[in-house]
Amino acid sequence: MKARVHVMLKNGVLDPQGEAVRHALGAMGFDKVEGVRQGKVIDLDLAAGATEADVTEMCEKLLANTVIESYSIEMQ
Amino acid sequence: MKAAVVVFPGSNCDRDLAVAFERAGFDVSMVWHKDSVLPEGIDIVGVPGGFSYGDYLRCGAIAAQSPICQAVVEHANRGGYAMGVCNGFQILTETGVLPGALLRNAGLKYICRTVDLEVATADSVFTQGYAKGDVIGIPIAHHDGNYFADVETIAALKDQDRIAFTYGQNPNGSIDDIAGILSENRRVLGMMPHPERAADEGHGGTDGTAVFRALAGIVAAA
Numbered sequence: 644m645k646a647r648v649h650v651m652l653k654n655g656v657l658d659p660q661g662e663a664v665r666h667a668l669g670a671m672g673f674d675k676v677e678g679v680r681q682g683k684v685i686d687l688d689l690a691a692g693a694t695e696a697d698v699t700e701m702c703e704k705l706l707a708n709t710v711i712e713s714y715s716i717e718m719q
Numbered sequence: 720m721k722a723a724v725v726v727f728p729g730s731n732c733d734r735d736l737a738v739a740f741e742r743a744g745f746d747v748s749m750v751w752h753k754d755s756v757l758p759e760g761i762d763i764v765g766v767p768g769g770f771s772y773g774d775y776l777r778c779g780a781i782a783a784q785s786p787i788c789q790a791v792v793e794h795a796n797r798g799g800y801a802m803g804v805c806n807g808f809q810i811l812t813e814t815g816v817l818p819g820a821l822l823r824n825a826g827l828k829y830i831c832r833t834v835d836l837e838v839a840t841a842d843s844v845f846t847q848g849y850a851k852g853d854v855i856g857i858p859i860a861h862h863d864g865n866y867f868a869d870v871e872t873i874a875a876l877k878d879q880d881r882i883a884f885t886y887g888q889n890p891n892g893s894i895d896d897i898a899g900i901l902s903e904n905r906r907v908l909g910m911m912p913h914p915e916r917a918a919d920e921g922h923g924g925t926d927g928t929a930v931f932r933a934l935a936g937i938v939a940a941a
Contacts, residue, residue, distance in 0.1 A: 652822075656867060657892065659823050705784060708777055708813065710820045711867055 644689040645719040646698045650707045651682035720745045720938045724765040725791065725807075727752045727782050732768035732804065732915060739915035740765060743931035744939070755786040762938045763800040764791050766807030768860070768913060778821060778863045779809030788814055800934065801907045802845060805861055808899070808909035817902055817909045818876070819868030821861075825892025829862040833924065835887030836898055836912055840880045843901050844937040845908040848929030854887060855926035857912040864911040866893035866900075876900055884910055 652658045658680050665679040685706055687698065698716050707714040722745035724737045737747045740763075748758045752771075757764060771782035782788060788810065795801050795816045803811035811817045824830060833856050838849040849855065868876070873894055876882050884899040891911075899910025914927030 657822065657825065657865075659825050659827050659865075659892070663827055705776070705780060708780065708820055710812070710818075710869075711822065 644691060644693060646687045646689055646693075646695070647717045647719060648685040648687065648698065648702060648706055649682060649715045649717075650685065650702075650712050651680060651714075652711055653713050656711050720935060721758065721761050722747045722763045722765060723750045723757050723761045724748075724767055725750050725752065725787050726767070727769065727771035727785065729771045729773055730767050730769035730806070732806075732913065735913075735915045735918075736765045736767045736804065739918045739927070739931045742918065742928070743935040745931075745935060750787055752782065752785045752787050755790060757787075757790050757794055761794070761799070762941075763802065763934060764794055766791065766801065766803035766810050768805030768807060771806055771810065774806075774863075777813070779806060779811075779813040782806075782810045783813035792816055795902065795907050798904060798906060800844065800938070802930075802934075803907075803909045804913055804915065805859075805864075805911055808911055809863065811907065811909045816907055817900060818872045819866055819900070821863050821911070822865040822867050822892075823863050824861070824865050824890070829860075830864075830890050831858070831860040832890075833858045833917070834890055834912065836884045837887055839882040839885050840901075842880060843883060843905045843908065844934050845901075845930050846883055846933070847937075848933035855929075856917065856924050857884075857914055857927055858916045858922075859890060859912045860916075861891070861911055864891045864893065866897040866911070868894065879903065881905070883908055884912065 661679040722740040881901040885896040917927035
């Protein structure tokens with residue numbers, strides 16, 4: 644069983660790395676990019692019986708810092 | 720007077736912090752991250768700078784879950800004194816002992832230089848050796864020192880006079896130039912600049928010694 648966790652900076656939190664990527668794309672001539680946000684993808688291999696609630700607890704306690712980040716979980 | 724300095728894999732300012740405490744008159748114990756209790760009778764715990772656990776996941780995130788950090792949190796919750804410098808500040812925010820978070824520097828660069836700090840409050844055991852408004856030269860050395868907290872938290876920090884230090888010229892994008900903050904009970908300090916690296920003539924300045932001397936004075940008098 645697998646889970647994929649996406650962690651992104653919350654809206655309203657400045658993402659300097661995303662901004663740098665946006666600038667770089669603009670400089671390369673990709674002129675249709677209006678914004679870039681950079682996040683993380685964390686894949687978990689889970690033992691049988693693990694639930695989405697378990698992964699939520701992992702996100703709350705470690706995988707995301709909910710002061711600045713939001714997360715979403717895909718159970719696969 | 721007893722101080723403990725926590726050592727994580729990747730800490731690199733632990734010995735500097737220990738020397739600064741020693742020179743102020745503390746007996747210092749180094750405490751390994753796998754320990755689950757602090758030594759008996761500790762007056763203050765120092766959480767040092769460095770790159771604990773390689774800064775993996777987020778700076779300070781994994782250190783915050785280490786056994787010793789649970790003991791540090793309990794010590795702080797009991798009203799004990801603690802200070803976190805640089806990575807130590809990041810760790811204390813990750814544990815929730817201090818509010819907010821440290822983001823990547825706005826300019827994306829690692830910055831290592833001495834900066835002017837303004838003492839924003841003298842009302843704490845850490846800052847009472849200065850006068851409010853004093854400008855001191857203290858080194859910074861960080862990639863993720865851009866202090867962020869939500870509007871309500873920033874308002875609370877201001878209302879409660881809990882901003883300890885601000886940058887003269889904001890190097891990293893921190894909200895309201897915040898360089899260091901205090902806990903609600905004013906007994907926990909977190910700051911990105913390194914007072915322990917401005918504590919000897921050989922460092923090029925001694926503006927940081929007042930932090931450790933003031934703390935020693937309070938602890939000795941208690």
